[in-house]
Amino acid sequence: MRFPIPRAAVGGVVLALLLSACGGGDRPLATVDRVDLQRYAGTWYEIARLPQWFQRGCYNSTATYQPMDNGGLKVINRCQREDGPSVAEGEARVVPDSGNAKLKVRFDNWFSRLLPRIAEGNYWIIALDKDYRTVVIGEPGREYLWILARDPRLPEDQYQALLEGAREKGFPVDELKRNRDLVPASPAPVEG
Template sequence: MRLIPGFFTLLLAGLLSACGADKPLATVDQVDLVRYSGTWYEIARLPQWFQRGCYNSTATYSLNEDGTVRVVNRCQRDDKEPSEAQGTARVVPGSDNAKLKVRFDSWISKLLPTITEGNYWIIALDKNYQTVVIGEPSREYLWILARTPQLPDDQYQALLQLAESKGFPVDELQRNRDLQPEQ
């Protein structure tokens, strides 16, 4: 009968170690939304269903009068007009603008506004507001963005290492320039 307590101890240890993957995700200390505004180019991302077939992706942010942030995401898709998604981000109170909740305009978001909000956490941002890493606590979403369409490889590798140190599966990242169709 000593096997049963040993089994439960192992099971409990396994469950607790799995919880380590859900350790808190640290963000930057603060974000100046005025400096953050403008266009950012996607350098790399974890694959997402809503971005399937997208390349040359950009995100443009601007401040609304009510303190929220207007979000316009654009991308190119093969043999189609550019795709655009518009939404609104609101700052999570107490986060010094480093945590946002984003909702894109659709019929379901109008019906269930808070359920359709996604976490947009700024986990790295250089002091000159030229590169940013965005993620969220489950580590299922990750974007590396820059003010220019490409980054030098040493900068990209440094951002990859940072994301990996925070528990993101960087081996699954797709680089934006690798998503472009052959000419």
């Protein structure tokens, strides 16, 4: 999941460096065999994520996927920030011969319009339950990881099982931030 990128020139350079680092690693990363994009479509709730600068301050994040005529998916990421809601729209294209389990995601912003292929990020589906109720998304460099579910809350035993699967694949799961821990405390009432 990604959210709008700051327009500062430094932000563009940083983004380019980060995306180039996401191209792979020494360790292969297995994905699920096949994804039915029609069943995958719809809204997913973020349960946990590895912290990313583009999601700083976000909580109650969702990702909505809509099938497109070109075989890809429209992506709409939403989150709440203390100053209001945030929305980022993009597109996911399927990597050929991946069984739809490997996607390249690009969000609509000035940087992606300038350098579309460089601004794409790996979005690999590394775990997906048979009922399409939970999913784990990662990328070969193990820098990005999201645990998503169709419901905003996930039973602890299911969360722990997904966590263990990601750990076995080499992700730094001890760094995961759970959505429930990202929601800010209610503001104190104003006296007066």
